[in-house]
Amino acid sequence: MQPFEGIQVLDLTHVLAGPFCTYQLSVLGADVIKVEPLGRYDMMREEGSIEDLNLEGIGTHFTPQNAGKRAIAIDLNKKSGQEVMVEMIKRADVLVQNYAGSALHRFGLGYDSVAKLNPQLIYCSISGFGQTGPKAGDPAYDVVIQAFTGMMASNGAPGSPTVRIGPPVVDYGTGAQAAVAISAALFQRTRTGMGQFIDVAMADAAMMLMAANVSETRASGNHPYPCGNNHPLRPGYATFETKDGRLMVGAWTSKQCSNLMKTIGEDLLSSEVLSTQRHDLASRVEADRAVIAVHMMRKTATDWEQALNAAHVPAARVRTLPEALDEPQIQVRGVGIAAYQFAHGGPEESRDVPRYGQHTNEILIELGLPIAKIEALRKAGVID
Numbered sequence: 036m037q038p039f040e041g042i043q044v045l046d047l048t049h050v051l052a053g054p055f056c057t058y059q060l061s062v063l064g065a066d067v068i069k070v071e072p073l074g075r076y077d078m079m080r081e082e083g084s085i086e087d088l089n090l091e092g093i094g095t096h097f098t099p100q101n102a103g104k105r106a107i108a109i110d111l112n113k114k115s116g117q118e119v120m121v122e123m124i125k126r127a128d129v130l131v132q133n134y135a136g137s138a139l140h141r142f143g144l145g146y147d148s149v150a151k152l153n154p155q156l157i158y159c160s161i162s163g164f165g166q167t168g169p170k171a172g173d174p175a176y177d178v179v180i181q182a183f184t185g186m187m188a189s190n191g192a193p194g195s196p197t198v199r200i201g202p203p204v205v206d207y208g209t210g211a212q213a214a215v216a217i218s219a220a221l222f223q224r225t226r227t228g229m230g231q232f233i234d235v236a237m238a239d240a241a242m243m244l245m246a247a248n249v250s251e252t253r254a255s256g257n258h259p260y261p262c263g264n265n266h267p268l269r270p271g272y273a274t275f276e277t278k279d280g281r282l283m284v285g286a287w288t289s290k291q292c293s294n295l296m297k298t299i300g301e302d303l304l305s306s307e308v309l310s311t312q313r314h315d316l317a318s319r320v321e322a323d324r325a326v327i328a329v330h331m332m333r334k335t336a337t338d339w340e341q342a343l344n345a346a347h348v349p350a351a352r353v354r355t356l357p358e359a360l361d362e363p364q365i366q367v368r369g370v371g372i373a374a375y376q377f378a379h380g381g382p383e384e385s386r387d388v389p390r391y392g393q394h395t396n397e398i399l400i401e402l403g404l405p406i407a408k409i410e411a412l413r414k415a416g417v418i419d
Contacts, residue, residue, distance in 0.1 A: 037064025047132040049077040054100040055210030062382035073110035106389035108419035133161040165236030177203040184241040192263035209240040270323035275331040285349035299330035392419040
């Protein structure tokens with residue numbers, strides 16, 4: 036049995052953060068119903084490099100966080116559409132939404148209203164800046180949050196313009212935080228019998244993703260300036276050119292640094308010997324890094340990766356994403372459904388990616404609506 040078997044989730048989200056949150060619940064057994072506005076589907080359905088899939092509404096940017104769900108299309112601007120939504124809410128365990136501003140409140144579907152219909156409902160609202168504070172109503176995307184929270188200013192090379200982190204880490208980090216919060220609220224409900232309102236902000240999630248940086252800044256008042264791939268105080272924590280490509284080495288501890296030097300055939304680092312004398316440490320770090328760099332050119336990146344890993348030094352050849360996907364390690368782990376594995380009852384995708392409105396009839400029949408009523412709603416332009 037999967038953890039969330041028997042739990043029904045209404046997914047009123049779009050783009051990445053919200054759908055990724057509900058996807059986490061789906062792969063653990065929840066029945067997730069993706070509710071899309073009539074004639075205005077999730078914009079990610081048309082995003083991706085394969086145009087044929089975009090035209091079918093299952094673009095490659097949509098698929099990863101929507102597989103396994105069921106889909107229904109409803110016009111919430113119409114009273115009869117709101118009535119259908121109310122019936123769905125009465126039966127649901129969780130509702131997740133990331134509508135802009137107070138859109139759902141205008142439809143009578145804000146938390147205060149639906150909690151009266153279903154006091155045990157877990158209602159999760161995801162937004163850029165949360166439900167409180169001076170920017171509560173402001174719009175946001177991943178890149179905007181990166182800029183606002185200082186994440187972008189911490190990224191890139193020294194002396195260069197700030198650079199956003201390429202993959203949408205804030206979106207996915209927010210979705211993961213929201214899924215944890217919902218899981219906790221569901222467990223809490225088993226003890227209290229009470230529903231819950233959860234306020235998830237992308238900006239808060241970004242701060243959580245930088246927890247160590249935030250702690251350091253609060254303690255010292257200093258901004259974590261970008262240092263590129265090379266740590267300013269760790270000569271062996273850097274990217275090196277090799278005979279055929281680049282290698283990222285993560286020698287952080289004294290033991291790892293020592294093992295690194297032994298592997299390349301050198302003695303102890305001068306910066307390690309004088310590690311307590313920080314006034315001239317930076318120059319010694321650069322000198323040590325230059326010594327390591329000379330040795331790295333003797334072998335290929337793969338040779339060094341294998342040799343250093345054997346010496347318990349973290350290191351990896353810098354790979355492209357296609358190269359990484361071809362790696363036996365990635366293939367054995369089966370990454371693509373979840374970032375973890377269970378011994379039993381673990382994550383799995385129970386359905387294919389849903390087409391727009393694919394399960395409308397099925398879901399409404401489950402609500403007890405007769406076929407004649409469903410067809411009348413369709414004819415009236417309430418559902419698709």
